[in-house]
Amino acid sequence: MHRNDLIPIGTLSRRTGLAVSAIRYYEDRGLVTSIRTGGNQRRFLRSDIRRLSFVQIAQKLGLGLAEIERELAALPRGRTPNVMDWQKISRSLRKEIDSRIQLLTRTRNKLDECIGCGCLSLERCALYNKEDRASAAGPGPRYVLD
Amino acid sequence: MHRNDLIPIGTLSRRTGLAVSAIRYYEDRGLVTSIRTGGNQRRFLRSDIRRLSFVQIAQKLGLGLAEIERELAALPRGRTPNVMDWQKISRSLRKEIDSRIQLLTRTRNKLDECIGCGCLSLERCALYNKEDRASAAGPGPRYVLD
DNA sequence: GCTTGATCTCAAGCTAGCTTGAGGTTGCAT
DNA sequence: ATGCAACCTCAAGCTAGCTTGAGATCAAGC
Numbered sequence: 279m280h281r282n283d284l285i286p287i288g289t290l291s292r293r294t295g296l297a298v299s300a301i302r303y304y305e306d307r308g309l310v311t312s313i314r315t316g317g318n319q320r321r322f323l324r325s326d327i328r329r330l331s332f333v334q335i336a337q338k339l340g341l342g343l344a345e346i347e348r349e350l351a352a353l354p355r356g357r358t359p360n361v362m363d364w365q366k367i368s369r370s371l372r373k374e375i376d377s378r379i380q381l382l383t384r385t386r387n388k389l390d391e392c393i394g395c396g397c398l399s400l401e402r403c404a405l406y407n408k409e410d411r412a413s414a415a416g417p418g419p420r421y422v423l424d
Numbered sequence: 425m426h427r428n429d430l431i432p433i434g435t436l437s438r439r440t441g442l443a444v445s446a447i448r449y450y451e452d453r454g455l456v457t458s459i460r461t462g463g464n465q466r467r468f469l470r471s472d473i474r475r476l477s478f479v480q481i482a483q484k485l486g487l488g489l490a491e492i493e494r495e496l497a498a499l500p501r502g503r504t505p506n507v508m509d510w511q512k513i514s515r516s517l518r519k520e521i522d523s524r525i526q527l528l529t530r531t532r533n534k535l536d537e538c539i540g541c542g543c544l545s546l547e548r549c550a551l552y553n554k555e556d557r558a559s560a561a562g563p564g565p566r567y568v569l570d
Numbered sequence: 571g572c573t574t575g576a577t578c579t580c581a582a583g584c585t586a587g588c589t590t591g592a593g594g595t596t597g598c599a600t
Numbered sequence: 601a602t603g604c605a606a607c608c609t610c611a612a613g614c615t616a617g618c619t620t621g622a623g624a625t626c627a628a629g630c
Binding site: 288320 | 575576577578579
């Protein structure tokens with residue numbers, strides 16, 4: 279509503295903790311959009327602070343930028359997201375966390391069995407049969423939660 | 425128990441599900457070692473099947489190759505690892521899983537609070553508010569991430 | 571008006587973790 | 601002894617997710 283609803287990239291950087299270069303990269307990737315001033319400088323909406331915060335949280339959960347973009351697609355276009363919008367998308371994220379916890383728990387249980395028999399690599403080991411590998415595939419190197 | 429204990433890279437590939445090129449890469453990285461035949465072909469120990477299986481499991485948990493190498497350092501050198509060795513290293517992996525589950529659970533709880541107040545997009549939300557304890561750590565959604 | 575810091579574009583570089591391709595050799599079955 | 605799959609090395613390429621650098625422009629305080 280006021281003029282100061284538009285913030286330059288440096289401010290967005292400070293408010294999100296993201297590097298300016300990262301924000302520009304995200305814009306290229308379509309994760310966030312900006313308008314330009316007469317002098318061709320980017321101006322973002324304040325609500326983009328939250329948008330990029332969401333990106334960071336989702337990333338920590340192991341989602342790739344493409345997946346995050348898909349999640350963000352649930353947010354309205356042309357209107358600043360409201361409480362309901364964020365609730366909806368947050369719940370989606372919660373489901374993601376739940377499934378990851380489940381996967382880890384299953385893996386842990388299987389590892390427990392394998393500690394018992396010391397097998398770890400035997401064909402019959404529950405941890406390592408083909409069937410299981412398919413279902414457990416996904417996270418990859420991005421799945422680093424510090 | 426003589427020649428049979430040494431396997432070529434293709435066999436190791438089939439037994440682990442890893443690509444031949446990946447195994448060679450791991451050898452370059454020092455995750456596994458081999459001896460050479462007179463014709464310069466690699467020969468691995470049967471126990472390397474288990475070693476590489478461990479690598480894959482650890483990778484799924486989000487560990488980088490460098491970290492995995494550190495874990496593997498716990499295995500004996502010059503002797504084929506026995507059940508006890510693998511039990512020990514498996515337990516180490518189990519701890520890793522536990523801590524990841526804990527982190528996810530904490531994150532989920534915080535996200536729940538935010539769904540409860542519908543705040544993920546509001547300035548006063550504990551997740552994003554710069555003025556509360558989250559801001560002490562600096563900008564960005566640290567409260568959820570840390 | 572001047573200076574300084576913030577911003578711009580575009581291209582290239584970087585880490586991780588591999589794969590792919592070219593060109594050549596080995597080893598085992600027939 | 602021959603054929604061919606499996607093996608070898610080395611270099612380059614690929615995806616993801618950015619960063620860095622060059623060279624230029626913009627915006628704001630004094």
